[in-house]
Amino acid sequence: MVTKLIILLVIVVGVVAAAQLMRLYELSSKMRKTGEHDITKRENRLNAGLMLIFMFVLFGGFIWLIFKFGWVGRGEAASVHGHELDWLLNLNFFIIIAVFFLTNFLLFWFAFKYVKKPGIPAFYYPHNNKLEMVWTVIPAIVLAVIIIFGLRSWNKVTDAAPDEAIVVELFSKQFDWTARYSGEDNKLGKFDYKLTEDTKNELALMTTASIQLAIENMQSGLTGIDSLEAQLNDRSRIYPPEIRDAKRTDLENKEKLIRLLYQMKAKHDPSIDKWAEDDFIVKDTLYLCKGQEYEFNFRSKDVIHSAYFPHFRAQMNTVPGMTTRFKFTPDKTTEEMRVARGLDEFNYMLYCNKICGGSHYKMKMVIVVLEKDAYDAWANLKMKGKKDASGAWVVEPATFGHTFNKSDEAPVEAAPAPEENEGEGEDEANAEAEGTEGTPVEPAQ
Numbered sequence: 001m002v003t004k005l006i007i008l009l010v011i012v013v014g015v016v017a018a019a020q021l022m023r024l025y026e027l028s029s030k031m032r033k034t035g036e037h038d039i040t041k042r043e044n045r046l047n048a049g050l051m052l053i054f055m056f057v058l059f060g061g062f063i064w065l066i067f068k069f070g071w072v073g074r075g076e077a078a079s080v081h082g083h084e085l086d087w088l089l090n091l092n093f094f095i096i097i098a099v100f101f102l103t104n105f106l107l108f109w110f111a112f113k114y115v116k117k118p119g120i121p122a123f124y125y126p127h128n129n130k131l132e133m134v135w136t137v138i139p140a141i142v143l144a145v146i147i148i149f150g151l152r153s154w155n156k157v158t159d160a161a162p163d164e165a166i167v168v169e170l171f172s173k174q175f176d177w178t179a180r181y182s183g184e185d186n187k188l189g190k191f192d193y194k195l196t197e198d199t200k201n202e203l204a205l206m207t208t209a210s211i212q213l214a215i216e217n218m219q220s221g222l223t224g225i226d227s228l229e230a231q232l233n234d235r236s237r238i239y240p241p242e243i244r245d246a247k248r249t250d251l252e253n254k255e256k257l258i259r260l261l262y263q264m265k266a267k268h269d270p271s272i273d274k275w276a277e278d279d280f281i282v283k284d285t286l287y288l289c290k291g292q293e294y295e296f297n298f299r300s301k302d303v304i305h306s307a308y309f310p311h312f313r314a315q316m317n318t319v320p321g322m323t324t325r326f327k328f329t330p331d332k333t334t335e336e337m338r339v340a341r342g343l344d345e346f347n348y349m350l351y352c353n354k355i356c357g358g359s360h361y362k363m364k365m366v367i368v369v370l371e372k373d374a375y376d377a378w379a380n381l382k383m384k385g386k387k388d389a390s391g392a393w394v395v396e397p398a399t400f401g402h403t404f405n406k407s408d409e410a411p412v413e414a415a416p417a418p419e420e421n422e423g424e425g426e427d428e429a430n431a432e433a434e435g436t437e438g439t440p441v442e443p444a445q
């Protein structure tokens with residue numbers, strides 16, 4: 001407190017002293033019979049020289065920063081379109097830096113060269129049409145070139161992906177990423193937020209079984225309609241009015257929702273269940289294949305996030321209620337990039353680049369880019385799993401259908417089914433579909 005008071009006092013005294021000094025200067029110039037605005041030749045030349053010195057310090061500092069921190073500090077791009085984007089960014093930088101040097105040189109050089117000289121009046125030069133044209137048309141042309149190139153590149157990375165592109169969904173929520181690969185059919189299963197089930201169907205995928213599960217949860221789950229009705233009808237319980245109202249509103253909303261779910265069930269075509277059931281979900285690491293094009297579909301559960309792949313030069317907002325897209329082709333494996341950068345620990349990363357809440361900084365995912373053989377082996381293991389000689393699962397396939405089954409603890413029933421149909425992808429999917437249809441009903445019995 002005392003130190004603060006002293007600091008305040010020093011500031012006040014400083015201001016008073018400065019005011020007194022100004023007053024002294026005014027008085028002394030009056031005595032010298034020159035106005036305080038009259039500046040001597042010496043002062044003018046000093047200022048002109050300082051202008052030049054400032055220009056050299058500014059340019060020198062700029063060049064020093066580029067040498068110290070690198071051209072733009074991004075490192076080499078690891079995707080096909082990334083090189084094009086880097087080229088475009090470099091073009092922008094060249095233009096900006098050239099204009100920066102030119103305009104700043106003119107600004108400081110003119111200030112130096114045309115320093116006030118006694119007896120030489122300022123040259124009156126109010127207007128020049130030619131000059132106006134030059135500095136309107138040239139920037140317009142440069143801007144048009146930048147925008148046309150930029151739009152072309154942007155359209156390339158956001159327009160529809162070819163059929164060969166692997167479709168991967170990136171699902172964002174506070175505070176992590178979940179990737180869903182589209183599986184063998186390369187088709188992502190449909191989804192609807194009303195089907196969200198925190199443990200069994202986090203991504204709200206739409207299948208006959210998941211709709212049924214959602215209806216059951218809504219009707220007879222822990223906080224379902226049955227339980228709410230029982231609570232409200234129980235005469236032995238007395239609720240404060242606001243709690244009773246809250247429960248009533250909750251009940252009304254759930255009754256509306258369950259009607260929507262029944263409509264969804266009636267409209268649902270069971271033949272598209274397999275789109276979802278062969279999808280597989282990964283949480284920790286996103287595996288990609290070098291030279292393979294990927295179409296990423298982005299979803300968000302809660303707030304706007306932004307999927308940021310700095311090494312692949314890609315970024316896209318993930319917006320609740322809509323799907324955004326981006327496609328790219330990795331062109332360097334993680335291993336190659338480690339060698340190129342001389343860093344054994346290097347990893348590609350997916351970050352969230354939108355401040356989305358308290359643990360925003362934690363929201364990231366490692367990306368591993370593999371050669372085709374290694375990637376195919378991994379994807380096969382995920383899609384089909386692996387069995388030992390006795391037919392027991394060594395690695396279970398990580399399909400959506402299986403994660404669905406696993407939490408119901410029914411792998412015994414599910415295991416023999418794919419074995420009988422080995423080699424026939426479609427039948428396998430159907431067998432799994434049957435498995436998932438049966439299981440969620442069991443707990444209700």
Ligand SMILES: [Cu+2]
Nearest residue numbers: 305352356363
């Ligand atoms: Cu986020």
